[in-house]
Structures are given as structure tokens and as C-alpha cells.
Amino acid sequence: MIYIQLIFESFRFALQALKSNLLRTILSLLGVTVGIFAIIAVFTIIDSLERNIRQSMAFLGDKVIYVQKFPWSFGPNYPWWKYVNRPVPGIRDYRFLQRNLEMQRGVAIFDGKGGVTLKNQNNSLEGGNVWGVSYDYNIITEMKIVNGRYFTGQEADAARDVTIIGNNIAESLFPNQDPIGKTLKIKGLRFSVVGVIEKQGNSILGGPDMDNTCFVPYGVFSKMYTTKWSQPVIAIKGLENDEGLIELESEITGLMRSIRGLKPAQEDNFALNRPEMAGNAITSVFGVLTVAGGVISIFSILVGGFGIANIMFVSVKERTNIIGIQKSLGAKNYFILFQFLFEAVFLCLFGGGVGILIVYLLTFIPLGSLEIILSFKNILIGLILASIIGIISGIVPAFVASRLDPVIAIRSK
Known part of the structure; x- marks a missing residue:
């Protein structure tokens, strides 16, 4: 029970610190918001394209084999001359x-x-x-x-x-x-x-x-x-x-x-074609696009993470005296660590949530036959990434704050 109370207190201190520096908090959120928006928007568009293409191929049927003259093939090296006389x-x-x-x-x-x-x-x-x-x-x-x-x-x-x-x-x-x-x-x-x-x-x-x-x-x-x-x-x-x-x-x-x-x-002078052949080609193409889009978008998240880390170091510096007072009154190292770590994670989660909300609003824009749908999987990916960025960005400043000597910290002001 004591640990839950400590976690709650750490969360409350973090929330108060964010409120006291509202403008700085908003500016810090922008980097994470843009990063999460970029990567979730890429994943959502790629998933929607793949789903719409597969739905467009539904007329081919399921568990069906087609007997034809030409085999279905994909790529530039298609030996069509082998099949012309079939x-x-x-x-x-x-x-x-x-x-x-x-x-x-x-x-x-x-x-x-x-x-x-x-x-x-x-x-x-x-x-x-x-x-x-x-x-x-x-x-x-x-x-x-x-x-x-x-x-x-x-x-x-x-x-x-x-x-x-x-x-x-x-x-x-x-x-x-x-x-x-x-x-x-x-x-x-x-x-x-x-x-x-x-x-x-x-x-x-x-x-x-x-x-x-x-x-x-x-x-x-x-x-x-x-x-x-x-x-x-x-x-x-x-x-x-x-x-x-x-x-x-x-x-x-x-x-x-x-x-x-x-x-x-x-x-054989005939071809047996199956919809899975096209489906496998689509899966491989969109797999490459997903990886490429994710790698490009991850740089936006890293920029946001560096911004959060910088703000957290500034916050530790500003609140060194308060940290010293808290430790002199019996606050444990992990309480101080949780306080700053929660602040970083909360910042990233809030920024990530705003980025996901923007992606969701974009799904209402009509794009003709392409229907954009934000899936629960992509929402979860966005929140997990935001949490990871928050932990990575906040762990070092939080550790530095938790290891401060209370006497030196009180005298810092």
C-alpha cells in the first residue's frame, strides 16, 4: 500500500511541476506530438492501403485456383514469350x-x-x-x-x-x-x-x-x-x-x-494461379514500406525525446533546492526518481496522445475510394512508443536528481 501511495505522490508532484511551467511544457510536447503523429500516420496509411487493396481483390475469391494461359507474375523479368503459344x-x-x-x-x-x-x-x-x-x-x-x-x-x-x-x-x-x-x-x-x-x-x-x-x-x-x-x-x-x-x-x-x-x-501448357500469389506480393511490398516509413519517422520521435531530456535536466536544476528539502525530510531516492520519471513519461504520453488524436481526425478527410482507419493496434503502438521515449528521456535526469546530496542540494539556492 505504501508503494502505491508513493507512486501517487510522485505523480502528483510531477503534475504540479508541469502546470507551473505551462509554456515550457507545451513546447516540450510539440516534439513528441510531431514524432508520434509521423510514425502512426505512416503506419495507418500503409495499413489502410494494404487493407483496401486486399478488399479490392476480394472478387478473386477465397480458396480458389484459376486455370489460365498465362501465370500471374510480378517483376520486370516476366518471360511472356514462353506462354504465348499455349x-x-x-x-x-x-x-x-x-x-x-x-x-x-x-x-x-x-x-x-x-x-x-x-x-x-x-x-x-x-x-x-x-x-x-x-x-x-x-x-x-x-x-x-x-x-x-x-x-x-x-x-x-x-x-x-x-x-x-x-x-x-x-x-x-x-x-x-x-x-x-x-x-x-x-x-x-x-x-x-x-x-x-x-x-x-x-x-x-x-x-x-x-x-x-x-x-x-x-x-x-x-x-x-x-x-x-x-x-x-x-x-x-x-x-x-x-x-x-x-x-x-x-x-x-x-x-x-x-x-x-x-x-x-x-x-505444363497451362497455369494454375491463386489469389495468395498476389496477396504474398502485397504483403512483402507493404512490409518493406512499413519498415522504411518506421525508420524515417523514428527520427522525429528521437528529436522529441532529446527535447524532453533537455527540459528534464533544466527541471532538475531548477528544483535542486526542493529536492534537498524533500530528501532531508525523509524522501527516498526512488521517490525522487519516480517523481521526475513520471514527469517525463506523462509529458510523452500526453504529447503522443495529441499526435494520435490528430491522426484520428485525419481519418475523417474523404480520399475517394481509399478509406483511412486508425486501428487499435496502431493506437497501442503509439502509446507504447511514447512511454518508451519518456522512460529513456527521463531516466538519466531522474537518476541524477535521486542521487543528489541533500545538504548540497539545499545550499544550491
């Missing part, structure tokens, strides 16, 4: 995988066409997108339908003229009315609207513009837009118990080599 995955590959794959929850094929004009009577929308998708597409990527329904299996297999439209298409072509059951024209063909997708908004990476996209059965799309330049994609959703999708990847590789008639010595 065959494009097609409906034959899709049917074969759909029939024979066991370690899967869904197999889908899809392709897209941009720059399409969509019409409904006198209303039209330029630059729309049309995607042809097979029935299992909503298993690969969750399609949030707010009005109507998804395709039925019969509609998808029979290539019926039905469509699911994005929110902007619904508002542009069917203003002030329910689009479900009505028709729109795509390339002169009439399609009945069966569903409307939830508004997605803009993505930081651009990505597919779902608000301006019509989804139609793949069979219809292939009749309308398939050319020798088409690049359909086959996507396979893995099972939850297939850790790392190792079994699914092996099974796809074996089946694709079989249908392509590849000999054991021949290389």
Missing part, C-alpha cells in the same frame, strides 16, 4: 474438370467483354460490361444480390436469355422502377432481368466495375462474343479441409495434363 482454357477443359474433379466445391468458367452499349427503350448506357458465367460462379465469388435471384441451373445449362445486372445499370436503364422481369438489349438481343447486384462502388485498384456489369449464362455469351482473342478463365473452389489446396492443385494438374495429352517429360 492453348487457351476452353469449354472442353471446363467440362472435363467439372466431371472428374473430386476435391472441389464448385467449378466455373467465365469471360468478359467491355465497352458494350446496353439499352432499354429510350434509355441507354455506354461502356457497360458483359460477363458470361457458368452456374457455379456464385460459389467461386460471392455475388450479393439485393433484388431478385441468381440463375437457376436449368437457365445456365440451357443458355437462356436472362441477366443479372449491376446497380448503376438498374438505375440508368430502369429509373424509378423495379427492373426484375423487364428486358434490356445486349448486342440487339433481349435479356430478361432476374437479379440486381448490391452497389459495390469504386475499388482502389480499379478491378471489375460490378456496378456497370451484366452477368449472363456462359453459353449465351460464347455465342455472342467468342473470337480467337477470347481469354476465358476456369476457376475451381477448394474444400475447407484441403489445407493450402495442395490436393486440389495436384488433382487439377493431373487432369489438365491428361486432357491436353502431355507426355511425362513435357512442361
